[in-house]
Amino acid sequence: MNEQTDAPAAGAPRRPLAVVTGASAGIGEAIATRLADEGYRLILGARREDRLQEVAARLGAEARPLDVSDESSVASFCAGIDRLEVLVNNAGGARGLDPLAAARSDSWRWMWEVNVLGLMQMTRALLPALEASGHGHIVNLSSTAGSEVYEGGSGYSSAKHGVHAISKTLRLELAGLPIRVTEVSPGMVETDFSLNRFEGDAARAAGVYQGVTALTAADVADVVAFAVTRPAHVNLDEIVIRPLQQAAAHKVVRRS
Numbered sequence: 001m002n003e004q005t006d007a008p009a010a011g012a013p014r015r016p017l018a019v020v021t022g023a024s025a026g027i028g029e030a031i032a033t034r035l036a037d038e039g040y041r042l043i044l045g046a047r048r049e050d051r052l053q054e055v056a057a058r059l060g061a062e063a064r065p066l067d068v069s070d071e072s073s074v075a076s077f078c079a080g081i082d083r084l085e086v087l088v089n090n091a092g093g094a095r096g097l098d099p100l101a102a103a104r105s106d107s108w109r110w111m112w113e114v115n116v117l118g119l120m121q122m123t124r125a126l127l128p129a130l131e132a133s134g135h136g137h138i139v140n141l142s143s144t145a146g147s148e149v150y151e152g153g154s155g156y157s158s159a160k161h162g163v164h165a166i167s168k169t170l171r172l173e174l175a176g177l178p179i180r181v182t183e184v185s186p187g188m189v190e191t192d193f194s195l196n197r198f199e200g201d202a203a204r205a206a207g208v209y210q211g212v213t214a215l216t217a218a219d220v221a222d223v224v225a226f227a228v229t230r231p232a233h234v235n236l237d238e239i240v241i242r243p244l245q246q247a248a249a250h251k252v253v254r255r256s
């Protein structure tokens with residue numbers, strides 16, 4: 001098998017292809033690792049090309065530079081993908097934890113462009129390939145913030161509520177086509193998420209996970225792998241996964 005192309009060795013069955021966005025770190029990297037273990041060929045996208053190349057080399061995957069918020073980058077990334085089994089829309093994140101009265105427009109714009117518009121652009125570009133495979137699957141990395149709110153979280157929460165609405169709408173629009181849509185909504189996962197949210201403030205980011213056994217990226221990858229390996233007629237619509245110590249987005253019981 002040529003890892004970089006669709007072409008199986010003579011007589012061998014074609015291995016399914018998955019695209020994972022935001023695969024240079026965290027949950028996206030863990031999902032890519034898990035899907036490689038499940039036998040998928042992978043095309044991985046993210047902005048930090050050095051990190052992405054490292055992940056891809058480790059997994060025997062193809063790395064393509066990608067900024068999901070940039071239409072021309074999405075078009076270049078998706079060029080030539082004409083049969084696709086799995087699209088994992090994972091690229092995303094939060095910026096800031098300010099009350100709306102102090103909201104920064106640039107932070108909101110970033111959150112909406114990456115979590116919402118980026119997901120739309122990737123999905124729109126790859127829907128024909130997902131349909132052409134005869135059994136496509138879209139996995140949207142949402143959040144418990146897609147159905148709950150907390151003070152200071154309105155920018156991120158409204159964007160992930162958008163992901164929730166898009167996932168439900170897609171399921172209606174794609175009914176009758178061979179494309180499943182699964183929304184995966186994690187609570188607290190220990191990745192660079194908080195470091196990025198607080199723009200490099202490591203002490204503040206560490207405080208988020210203090211006294212909590214948070215989910216790992218591998219925990220989330222596990223449920224994604226479970227969803228995509230169910231028989232093609234089984235659609236897991238929504239999966240909510242939280243650490244035991246987190247009963248709601250704003251209700252965390254910490255060890256002292």
Ligand code: NJP
Pocket residue numbers: 021022023024025026027028045046047048049051066067068069090091092093094114118141142143144145185186187188189190191192193194196
């Ligand atoms: O975050 P982090 P997670 N175009 O910051 C990429 C959701 N979630 O893994 O471009 C393309 O470690 C970035 O790559 P790079 C969360 O909202 C998390 O925790 O190279 N890629 C990196 O690979 C998000 O949707 C938690 O900088 C872009 C990745 O995204 C998903 O899970 C809780 C990009 C971010 O890695 C993964 O987050 C929750 C762009 N424009 C939901 N911008 C949690 N961790 O607690 C960023 O409820 N990336």
